Structure formats: C-alpha cells, structure tokens
Amino acid sequence: MTNPSNTENNAGQIGTRTPLASTALKDYLVLDLTRVRSGPTCVRQLADWGADVIKIETPSDGAELGGPRQGPDFQNLHRNKRSLTLNLKSEAGMKIFRQLADKADVIVENFRPDVKTRLGIDYETLSKTNPRLVYASISGFGQDGPYSGRPGFDQIAQGMGGLMSITGAPDQGPMRVGIPIADLCAGLFAAQGVFIALLERAHSGQGQWVQTSLLQAQMFMLDFQAARYLMDGDIAKQAGNNHPTSIPTGVFETSDGYMNIAVAGEVIWERFAAGLSREDWITNPDYATSSDRSKNRDALNAEINAITRDKTTAAWIDILNEAGVPAGEINNIGQAFENPQIKHLGLAQPVKSHERGDTHLVGQPIMMSRTPSHIASPPPLAGGHADDILATLGYSAEDIAALRDAKTI
Numbered sequence: 001m002t003n004p005s006n007t008e009n010n011a012g013q014i015g016t017r018t019p020l021a022s023t024a025l026k027d028y029l030v031l032d033l034t035r036v037r038s039g040p041t042c043v044r045q046l047a048d049w050g051a052d053v054i055k056i057e058t059p060s061d062g063a064e065l066g067g068p069r070q071g072p073d074f075q076n077l078h079r080n081k082r083s084l085t086l087n088l089k090s091e092a093g094m095k096i097f098r099q100l101a102d103k104a105d106v107i108v109e110n111f112r113p114d115v116k117t118r119l120g121i122d123y124e125t126l127s128k129t130n131p132r133l134v135y136a137s138i139s140g141f142g143q144d145g146p147y148s149g150r151p152g153f154d155q156i157a158q159g160m161g162g163l164m165s166i167t168g169a170p171d172q173g174p175m176r177v178g179i180p181i182a183d184l185c186a187g188l189f190a191a192q193g194v195f196i197a198l199l200e201r202a203h204s205g206q207g208q209w210v211q212t213s214l215l216q217a218q219m220f221m222l223d224f225q226a227a228r229y230l231m232d233g234d235i236a237k238q239a240g241n242n243h244p245t246s247i248p249t250g251v252f253e254t255s256d257g258y259m260n261i262a263v264a265g266e267v268i269w270e271r272f273a274a275g276l277s278r279e280d281w282i283t284n285p286d287y288a289t290s291s292d293r294s295k296n297r298d299a300l301n302a303e304i305n306a307i308t309r310d311k312t313t314a315a316w317i318d319i320l321n322e323a324g325v326p327a328g329e330i331n332n333i334g335q336a337f338e339n340p341q342i343k344h345l346g347l348a349q350p351v352k353s354h355e356r357g358d359t360h361l362v363g364q365p366i367m368m369s370r371t372p373s374h375i376a377s378p379p380p381l382a383g384g385h386a387d388d389i390l391a392t393l394g395y396s397a398e399d400i401a402a403l404r405d406a407k408t409i
Contacts, residue, residue: 013392014029014052014054014100014103014389014392014393015082015385015388015389015391015392016385016388017052017082018052018080018081018082018376018377018380019376019377020050020376021047021048021049021050021079021080021373021374021375021376021377022048022049022050022368022371022372022373022374023050023371024049024050024368024371024373025046025049025050025051026050026051026052028046028051028052028105028106028198029051029052029054029103029104029105029106030043030046030047030051030052030053030054030104030105030106030107030108031053031054031056031097031100031101031104031106031107031108032053032054032055032056032081032108033056033107033108033109033110033111033121034108034109034110034138035110036110036183037073037077037154037180037183037184037187038110038138038154038182038183038184038186038187038190038214039108039109039110039138039187039190040077040078040187041077041183041184041186041187041188041191042108042136042138042186042187042188042190042191042194043055043081043108043191044077044078044079044080044187045187045188045191046106046108046191046194047079047080047081048079048080048363048364048373048375049364049371049373050371050373051105051106052082053080053081053082054081054082054083054084054100054385054389055078055081055082055083055084055380056084056085056086056088056097057083057084057085057086057382057383058085058086058087058088059085059086059087059383059407059408059409060085060382069355069379069382070353070355070356074379075353075355075356075359075361075378075379076361076362077379078379078380079351079361079375079377079378079379080375080376080377081377081379081380082380082384082385082389083380083381083382083383083384083385083386084100084383084385084386084389084390084409085382085383085386085409086408086409087407087408087409088119088121089119090406090408092403092406092408093408093409094119094120096390096393096403096408096409097121098126098129099393100389100393101121101126101129101130101133102129102130103130104130104133105132105133105134105198106133106134106135106136106194106198107121107126107133107134107135107136108135108136108137108138108190108194109121109135109136109137109138110137110138110139112139112140112149112151112152113137113139113142113143113144113148113149114149116137123135123137123209127207127209130207131205131206131207132201132205132206132207133207134194134197134198134201134207134208134210135207135208135209135210136190136191136193136194136209136210136211137190137209137210137211137212138186138187138190138211138212138213138214139152139211139213139214140152140153140156140157140213140214140215141157141213141214141215142211142213142215142216143211143213147215152213152214152215153214154180154181154182154183154214155176155180156214157182157183157213157214157215157217157218158176158177158181158182158218159174159176160215160218161182161214161215161218161219161221161222162218162219162222162225162226163176163177163181163182163218163221163222164176164177165236165237165238166225166236166237166238166239167238168238168240169238169240170237170238170239170240171238172238175238181218181221182214182215182217182218182221183214185217185218185220185221186212186213186214186216186217189212189216189217189220190210190212193210193211193212194210196210197210225244242297242301243262245290245294246262246263246264246265247263247290247293247294247297247300248261248263248272248293248297248300248301248304249261249262249263249264250301251330252301252304252305252308253305253308253309254308254309254311254312254313254315254316255309255310255311255312256312256313257313257329257330258313258330259308259313259316259317259327259328259329259330260327260328260329260330261304261320261325261326261327262325262326262327263325263326264326266290268324268325268326269282269290269293270282271323271324271325272320272323272325274323275319275320275322275323275325276304276307276308278303278307281300281303286299286300287300313329314329317329346363347362347363347365348360348361348362348363349361349362349363349374349375350375351375351377351378352378353378353379354378354379354380354381355379361375363375383409386400386404386409387400390403390409
C-alpha cells in the first residue's frame with residue numbers, strides 16, 4: 001500500500017472552488033446528501049472549516065425539504081458550499097455520483113436507514129471502489145434495532161430521550177426545549193466522528209462508517225442527569241428555572257425585570273450572602289449547607305426575591321459580579337445580538353445572499369489563531385456549479401446540455 005501519510009487527500013480538484021472559508025480542511029472533498037437540519041448541521045461544520053462541499057440536490061425547482069431556499073434555516077445551514085443537481089434514480093445520474101464518490105473523502109447522509117441501500121449509495125457499496133471513504137450517517141434512532149425504521153424528528157427524540165421530562169416547571173406537563181437540540185447535537189457529533197475518522201485515516205489509510213442518531217445524541221446530552229440515574233437510580237424531575245444541585249441558582253426578580261444568579265459551592269454562597277448584605281444567612285441553620293438550602297429552597301428564593309426587587313437588573317449584575325458571584329441579564333434574541341460582548345465576539349457575520357441580498361448569518365463559535373473560519377460564500381443556487389463540476393469529470397458542453405434536457409441534472 002502507498003504510504004497514506006503521502007496521499008492523505010484523494011479528492012484532487014473538482015472544478016473551481018468557492019472562496020475558502022478556512023484553510024483548515026481545504027484538501028478534503030465532501031459530498032452532501034443531507035436534508036432538513038441534523039445532516040446539514042454536520043456538513044456546515046465541514047464547509048465552515050474549508051472543506052470543498054458539493055451539495056447534491058434533486059433536479060427540481062430548487063425547493064428544499066424542511067423550508068424554502070430563501071428562508072433563514074436554509075441560508076444558515078448551507079453557506080460555503082457548491083451545488084450539483086443530480087437524479088440519483090437515473091443511470092446517468094448514478095454514474096456521475098459514483099465518479100464523485102470515488103474521489104470523495106467524506107459523504108454525509110441522513111436518509112432513513114434503508115434508502116441508501118436501495119439506491120446503491122451505502123457505505124459498503126461505495127467503499128469497495130474508494131476504501132479511503134469516510135461515510136457519515138445520521139438517523140432518527142440508529143441504523144439497526146427495533147426502532148430503526150421509524151421516521152425521526154427532533155421533538156420525538158427529545159421526548160423519548162428523557163429531556164422533556166426534566167424541562168419546564170413542575171406539574172405543568174412535559175416541555176420541549178426551544179431549539180431542535182437533538183437535531184443539532186446529532187449533527188455536531190457526526191461532524192466530530194468525521195474528524196476522528198479522518199485523523200485515523202492518516203495512519204491506517206482506510207476510511208470507515210460513522211453513525212449517530214437523534215436519539216443517541218439526546219441521551220448523551222442528558223449528561224449528569226443520566227449519570228445520576230445510572231449510578232444512583234435518581235430520576236430527575238422538572239425544576240423550572242431552579243438548578244437541581246446548585247442552590248440558590250435560578251431566575252430572580254428585579255425592579256425592572258429578571259436576572260439569572262448562579263451560586264455554586266460554599267465560597268460563592270458566602271460571597272452572595274455578603275453581596276446582598278445578608279451575612280446572617282451563612283450561619284442560619286436553614287441555609288448553612290448545600291443540603292439545608294436544598295430542603296429550604298422555596299423559603300430562601302422568597303427572601304432573595306424580596307431583596308432583588310429593590311434594584312434594577314443592571315445594578316444587581318454590577319454588585320454581584322463585583323463580589324465574584326455569576327449573574328447576568330435575561331435577553332431576548334434581539335437583545336442578545338445587541339449585547340456588547342456578543343458583538344465583540346463577531347458571531348453575526350455578513351454575507352451577500354443570492355436570494356436575500358446583504359444579510360447576516362451565525363458564524364462559528366470556535367476561534368483559531370491560524371486557520372479561522374468565516375462565511376466566504378452564500379448558500380449556492382440549486383445546480384449552480386453543475387457545468388464546472390461536470391466539465392472537470394470530462395463531460396463536454398454537449399454532454400452537459402443533454403443531461404440537463406434529460407433532467408438528470
């Protein structure tokens with residue numbers, strides 16, 4: 001076998017690249033077969049860090065399953081990519097896909113588990129001619145098992161994975177989280193799996209099949225609540241804004257609204273009591289220890305609220321942060337993006353969209369000293385890069401016109 005360290009990239013150049021979003025992954029070719037949210041979230045991580053992503057779309061009017069092309073969801077999920085429309089149910093379309101698949105470093109898909117096998121684009125098939133292929137699959141419940149054939153949806157995974165049983169106020173029924181957290185985390189975990197597989201491939205020369213699901217991601221994100229059950233048999237319940245273990249931590253009233261206060265550990269508890277000029281709480285037997293404060297949470301919260309209502313949110317945040325106690329305002333999304341620290345971090349990045357003109361999208365939350373990420377190109381027009389990509393594969397202008405007439409592309 002050729003030394004894999006000398007042939008880490010097997011993609012070559014497929015047509016004219018979009019401007020580089022980063023140089024970190026610039027040598028990797030990714031085929032994006034994903035739809036809706038979990039899969040595109042995974043691929044966005046690859047595109048934003050400079051991979052050459054070709055989004056494979058069905059020849060149609062450019063509509064996207066899960067939302068219109070000009071909508072915020074599509075715009076935010078599909079930047080920094082190229083687009084090739086391709087009918088994978090046609091012989092000619094499959095031939096083009098196999099040509100690309102043989103050159104690809106990574107393929108990402110989130111079909112229902114049986115679809116890729118039926119189309120002949122599953123990992124086992126494609127890896128026979130491209131053994132270096134890293135193939136990532138995201139499903140609702142896993143690639144096999146008793147629920148593998150069920151259609152997946154974020155809120156279904158939130159419910160099955162236990163999250164809705166611990167979200168919301170006590171006795172008000174199950175509550176979903178305000179973002180599609182199972183979708184998002186499944187996408188992020190899939191991207192992490194791709195990175196791991198590419199790092200391993202540098203040593204072995206072999207690709208592998210990366211799998212995750214909305215249900216697995218949601219269960220993993222239970223984190224300490226899951227560990228409390230597995231180790232102690234403790235089944236968490238809804239606690240509203242109260243933190244289950246750090247007390248007092250939660251939402252408190254001020255003279256002009258609400259704020260968050262987080263008191264974790266005895267040192268911060270003493271700072272907090274002093275900050276509210278209630279040093280007597282430190283020796284009060286009802287509040288002296290974490291266990292005491294847990295038993296008497298409601299009474300303590302009532303005493304805190306009686307004090308915090310006397311000053312504005314901004315005044316209390318200054319007082320508490322000065323005392324070394326974590327505290328912060330509770331913003332709506334508009335206020336959050338106007339926050340000076342969030343502006344300083346540059347999360348809202350400008351882009352000129354084909355459909356919407358000058359606008360902004362959410363940038364990566366990771367900073368790199370040498371290979372930073374930025375939004376280098378807007379989401380592509382459907383099939384907008386077809387001629388360039390196919391010409392690189394050896395198709396003439398006449399061939400491409402014939403493919404277009406046949407609705408192969």
